[in-house]
Amino acid sequence: MKVGFIGGGTDSAIGRAHFSAINIDRKYSLDTGVFSIDSLANRGSGEFYGVSKERVYDDIESFLASECNQLDAVIVLTPTPLHFEHINQILDAQLPVISEKALCANSNDAAALADRVAREKRFLSVTFTYTGYPMVREIKRMVGDGILGELLACQVEMPQESFIRATASGGKPVPQEWRQLDYEIPSVTLDLGSHVVNLLEFITGDQIARVSALAHHSGEVSTLIDNVLAIGEMKRGTAISLQWNKVSLGKRNGLACTIHGSKASISWEQENPEYLRFSGKDGAVQILDRSHSMITIASQGRYQRFKVGHPAGYIEAFANLYQDIATDLQSFKSGETLNNPYTHSATNSADGLRVLEALHESAATRSWVEIRR
Ligand SMILES: NC(=O)c1ccc[n+]([C@@H]2O[C@H](COP(=O)([O-])OP(=O)(O)OC[C@H]3O[C@@H](n4cnc5c(N)ncnc54)[C@H](O)[C@@H]3O)[C@@H](O)[C@H]2O)c1
Structure with a gap:
C-alpha cells in the first residue's frame, strides 16, 4: 500500500513508531507526506523516512492536490483535536484514511465522520495499538x-x-x-x-x-x-x-x-x-x-x-494491526465487505x-x- 503521513514527523511522539511498524511486514511504502508544521522538522523527517524531497509538502492542501491519485491511503498522526478537519480533507480528496486514536476530540465529530464514511462507502480505520x-x-x-x-x-x-x-x-x-x-x-x-x-x-x-x-x-x-x-x-x-x-x-x-x-x-x-x-x-x-x-x-x-524466547513488543503490536488494516484496505479496494474482528471502524470509535x-x-x-x- 502506498501511503502518506499527515503529522508523524520525527519531532512527534508517535511518528517513528508508525514508520517502524508499517515497514516490518513490507505491506506499506511511505512515499510522501506533510510531516510537521515546523518546516525544518518536516524536511528532516522526509529525509529520515527516505521520502524524495519533491514529495514532502508544506501543507495538507498541496499534499492532497498533488498526491490524491497516487496513494492507497493517508495516515493521520496529527494532534487529536485536528483529526476531524484533516480526515474530512482526506475524504474530500477521495482517499482512504488510517487515523491514530482518539478519532476525534468529541463523539459528535466522530459520529459525523462515521456517517460520512457509511454514506459515501469510504474507508476509515483507527489504530488502537494495544489490540495488536x-x-x-x-x-x-x-x-x-x-x-x-x-x-x-x-x-x-x-x-x-x-x-x-x-x-x-x-x-x-x-x-x-x-x-x-x-x-x-x-x-x-x-x-x-x-x-x-x-x-x-x-x-x-x-x-x-x-x-x-x-x-x-x-x-x-x-x-x-x-x-x-x-x-x-x-x-x-x-x-x-x-x-x-x-x-x-x-x-x-x-x-x-x-x-x-x-x-x-x-x-x-x-x-x-x-x-x-x-x-x-x-x-x-x-x-x-x-x-x-x-x-x-x-x-x-x-x-x-522470531521464535519464542525472543520478546516482541509495542512496535510489533502496531505492525500486527497494520497487517490487518492492509488486509481490510485490499478487501475494500476489491469491493468486499469488511468483517475483520481486529480492526476499528469510525462507528466503533465514535x-x-x-x-x-x-x-x-x-x-x-x-x-x-x-x-x-
Ligand atoms: N496509539 C498510541 O499508543 C499513541 C501514542 C501517542 C500518541 N498517539 C496519538 O497520535 C496522535 C499524535 O500524537 P503525538 O503525541 O505524536 O503528537 P505530537 O504533538 O508529538 O506530534 C504531532 C505531529 O503532528 C505535526 N502537525 C501538527 N499539525 C499539523 C498539520 N496541520 N499538518 C501536518 N503536521 C502537523 C506536528 O508538527 C508533529 O510532528 C494523537 O492523536 C495521539 O492521541 C497514540
Missing part, C-alpha cells in the same frame, strides 16, 4: 470460546507518570501544547481512557452500559484533569472497574487488564506483553507464553517474527467517545450515567 498484541487477541479468543466462563468482573487500568514526574533538570513536566488543554473530553482521557475503553470492549466483545466516575486534578500540569476512576456495568451485567491517570510515579505505561470469569481469571500487562497469568478453579496459577499448548492465537505464524463523555458527565454530576449509543 497477540496476547490481547488470545484473551479475546479465550473469552469468546467460553474458557473463562461467565465474565464476573473486569479491571482495566492505564496509570502513567508524565504529568507529575520531574524533568531531567528537576523542573515541572511540560507536555505538547495541545495536551495542556482539556477539551469536551479531557486530554488525559482522549490519550489513555480511549485505549482503556477500547481494550475492554475489544476483549469482552461486550459494550459498557453505565458508569459512575471520579475525575481529579492532582499533577503538575496547569489545572488539567489527570486522574480518572470509574466503576460500571457491561450490557451483559459484568462489573467493571477502570482507571487511567498521568500522576502515578513509577508507572511508565502501566496498561494492564484482569478478567475474572466463573471458570478462570486471566491477567495481562503491557510492559510484559508476551505472558498471560491464568488461574483456574483448581487453584493452579499458570504463566502462559506463546509456546504453551493453551495458546492458539499468539502462536500463529504471523506473530512469530461509540467509545460516547462512553468517555458519559464518564465525565458522571464525574461532573456525581451520578450514574447510562451510555447513549
Whole structure:
C-alpha cells in the first residue's frame, strides 16, 4: 500500500513508531507526506523516512492536490483535536484514511465522520495499538470460546507518570501544547481512557452500559484533569472497574487488564506483553507464553517474527494491526465487505467517545450515567 503521513514527523511522539511498524511486514511504502508544521522538522523527517524531497509538502492542501491519485491511503498522526478537519480533507480528496486514536476530540465529530464514511462507502480505520498484541487477541479468543466462563468482573487500568514526574533538570513536566488543554473530553482521557475503553470492549466483545466516575486534578500540569476512576456495568451485567491517570510515579505505561470469569481469571500487562497469568478453579496459577499448548492465537505464524524466547513488543503490536488494516484496505479496494474482528471502524470509535463523555458527565454530576449509543 502506498501511503502518506499527515503529522508523524520525527519531532512527534508517535511518528517513528508508525514508520517502524508499517515497514516490518513490507505491506506499506511511505512515499510522501506533510510531516510537521515546523518546516525544518518536516524536511528532516522526509529525509529520515527516505521520502524524495519533491514529495514532502508544506501543507495538507498541496499534499492532497498533488498526491490524491497516487496513494492507497493517508495516515493521520496529527494532534487529536485536528483529526476531524484533516480526515474530512482526506475524504474530500477521495482517499482512504488510517487515523491514530482518539478519532476525534468529541463523539459528535466522530459520529459525523462515521456517517460520512457509511454514506459515501469510504474507508476509515483507527489504530488502537494495544489490540495488536497477540496476547490481547488470545484473551479475546479465550473469552469468546467460553474458557473463562461467565465474565464476573473486569479491571482495566492505564496509570502513567508524565504529568507529575520531574524533568531531567528537576523542573515541572511540560507536555505538547495541545495536551495542556482539556477539551469536551479531557486530554488525559482522549490519550489513555480511549485505549482503556477500547481494550475492554475489544476483549469482552461486550459494550459498557453505565458508569459512575471520579475525575481529579492532582499533577503538575496547569489545572488539567489527570486522574480518572470509574466503576460500571457491561450490557451483559459484568462489573467493571477502570482507571487511567498521568500522576502515578513509577508507572511508565502501566496498561494492564484482569478478567475474572466463573471458570478462570486471566491477567495481562503491557510492559510484559508476551505472558498471560491464568488461574483456574483448581487453584493452579499458570504463566502462559506463546509456546504453551493453551495458546492458539499468539502462536500463529504471523506473530512469530522470531521464535519464542525472543520478546516482541509495542512496535510489533502496531505492525500486527497494520497487517490487518492492509488486509481490510485490499478487501475494500476489491469491493468486499469488511468483517475483520481486529480492526476499528469510525462507528466503533465514535461509540467509545460516547462512553468517555458519559464518564465525565458522571464525574461532573456525581451520578450514574447510562451510555447513549
Ligand atoms: N496509539 C498510541 O499508543 C499513541 C501514542 C501517542 C500518541 N498517539 C496519538 O497520535 C496522535 C499524535 O500524537 P503525538 O503525541 O505524536 O503528537 P505530537 O504533538 O508529538 O506530534 C504531532 C505531529 O503532528 C505535526 N502537525 C501538527 N499539525 C499539523 C498539520 N496541520 N499538518 C501536518 N503536521 C502537523 C506536528 O508538527 C508533529 O510532528 C494523537 O492523536 C495521539 O492521541 C497514540
